Amino acid sequence: MEFDEILAGGQQELRRGTVVLACLLLLREPGYGYALLDRLRDLGFSVEANTLYPLLRRLETQALLVSEWDTSDARPRKFYRISPTGERLAAELLADWERIAASVRRLNQGVSS
């Protein structure tokens, strides 16, 4: 396997873990699937539609997101936004993320214990 391929795999793994957190934070402002996909891509998360849409449905089932249909347009759209439980999860994941970030930085500086 080429270095670039290994790197791409590693980068994707790094991002995969943060997609849920990124979705929750983005959906503090109501958004629908396709627009969210665009914003995630702008942020460097190369998520596919067939990964994101089931993820949004799962987050709704877990009561982390709530949804509402906007039928004012010719094409009805399902808008998602974060729920209070979702906010709580996002806060916990952010705190955890900061702990991991601190560990990684300490490791990089050679303080491994």
Place this chain on the structure above:
Amino acid sequence: MEFDEILAGGQQELRRGTVVLACLLLLREPGYGYALLDRLRDLGFSVEANTLYPLLRRLETQALLVSEWDTSDARPRKFYRISPTGERLAAELLADWERIAASVRRLNQGVSS
């Protein structure tokens, strides 16, 4: 599914992506599997032996780690350390990690684009 269970899953996902990076950084000092497992756990990465050992072998196959047997003890141990290619990958992943961290922080502060 309970909140705590969802949180534990999310936390595990966050960590999974950084295990490779953590291993590479830790193995700037030569180490063997079992000791590495302990240090990863101290850092909050709850990795299982049956996940770590195949991972180390894969990283060696990818030329990111090199290994050497220490047979001076009654029980021979395989010591791994990072290779120059591994250092290059670690540097790239660290840079990428910082980009993701910056995106997540910006999102949290409400600057989503």
